[in-house]
Amino acid sequence: AQTIHQWPVAEIKAVGSPLSLGCTIKGKSSPNLYWYWQATGGTLQQLFYSITVGQVESVVQLNLSASRPKDDQFILSTEKLLLSHSGFYLCAWAGGSQNTLYFGAGTRLSVL
Amino acid sequence: GDSVTQTEGQVALSEEDFLTIHCNYSASGYPALFWYVQYPGEGPQFLFRASRDKEKGSSRGFEATYDKGTTSFHLRKASVQESDSAVYYCALGDLMGYKLTFGTGTSLLVDP
Numbered sequence: 426a427q428t429i430h431q432w433p434v435a436e437i438k439a440v441g442s443p444l445s446l447g448c449t450i451k452g453k454s455s456p457n458l459y460w461y462w463q464a465t466g467g468t469l470q471q472l473f474y475s476i477t478v479g480q481v482e483s484v485v486q487l488n489l490s491a492s493r494p495k496d497d498q499f500i501l502s503t504e505k506l507l508l509s510h511s512g513f514y515l516c517a518w519a520g521g522s523q524n525t526l527y528f529g530a531g532t533r534l535s536v537l
Numbered sequence: 538g539d540s541v542t543q544t545e546g547q548v549a550l551s552e553e554d555f556l557t558i559h560c561n562y563s564a565s566g567y568p569a570l571f572w573y574v575q576y577p578g579e580g581p582q583f584l585f586r587a588s589r590d591k592e593k594g595s596s597r598g599f600e601a602t603y604d605k606g607t608t609s610f611h612l613r614k615a616s617v618q619e620s621d622s623a624v625y626y627c628a629l630g631d632l633m634g635y636k637l638t639f640g641t642g643t644s645l646l647v648d649p
Contacts, residue, residue: 457635469581469626469639476635484636515580519635525571526637528580 427452431516431529438506438536446501446532448516456518458499459526460491463513475499511536539564541640543627549646550617558612558643560601560627570594570603570610571628571637581626619649 429450438444450456460472473491475481481491488507492500499516513533517526543560550556562570569588573581585594587603587610594601599614612625624644630637 459635459637468641471636471638474635482635517580523583523586524569525583525586527583531578531580533578 427456427518427521427527429516429518429527429529431514431532433532434530435533436535438534440508440536441505444501444503444506444510444534446514446534448499448501448529450497450499450518453497453518453520455496456520458493459517459519460499460501461515461517461528462487463515463531465512467512469515473501506536508536510534539568539629539636539638541627541629541638543625543640544643545641547644547646549648551648552618553616554647556612556614556617556621556645558625558627558645560610560612560640562608562610562627562629564629566631567605568629568631570601571630572599572601572610572612573626573628573639575624575626575642577623584625617645617647619647621645622647 432447457476459474461469462472463469471484475493478496489503513531515528515531517528540563544558571586572584575581585596587594590605592603601610601612624642626642627640628637
């Protein structure tokens with residue numbers, strides 16, 4: 426069975442500080458991976474997707490970047506956090522018998 | 538672009554009430570339609586999907602039927618339980634195109 430793990434579970438960061446969030450998927454070879462962002466009480470907004478190592482496509486510009494250094498790993502980062510970056514970050518993989526998205530447990534980010 | 542409009546805000550019901558959450562979509566082509574459920578502090582969980590006109594998706598007592606004529610995919614459940622309290626998201630997309638677009642979410646609160 427596939428498992429998806431996100432880290433850290435939560436972060437409290439200062440405006441202007443750097444950020445790195447991670448996601449690892451096990452049990453799935455060459456998965457399509459996604460980053461979504463959810464403002465508190467808001468909907469899910471797709472940020473990036475990646476279909477292979479070293480290749481990332483940006484969907485929305487939010488002064489964030491993403492990388493896929495390994496087949497099973499997806500990283501979200503920025504060098505300078507903004508207040509507007511606060512929210513819930515979700516990693517997901519696509520596939521399965523239902524050809525749908527399966528989400529991780531998320532990382533709660535508070536920027537102060 | 539593609540968009541999803543669903544029942545806004547919160548729906549408050551009592552146990553054993555009938556549930557309807559409306560979902561209408563706007564899209565070019567023939568998108569797949571999805572329902573997800575999100576419990577507090579967790580990532581969204583896939584409920585079910587439908588891919589063609591008149592197809593019914595169902596899971597855990599919830600169901601919805603793809604209606605191309607009215608561009609709708611309304612979520613229904615005959616008898617809700619307190620444990621169904623969560624936020625429900627309608628989504629449309631094409632994972633071959635690497636994109637899933639979510640509605641704004643509907644919060645369901647079921648009183649025991």
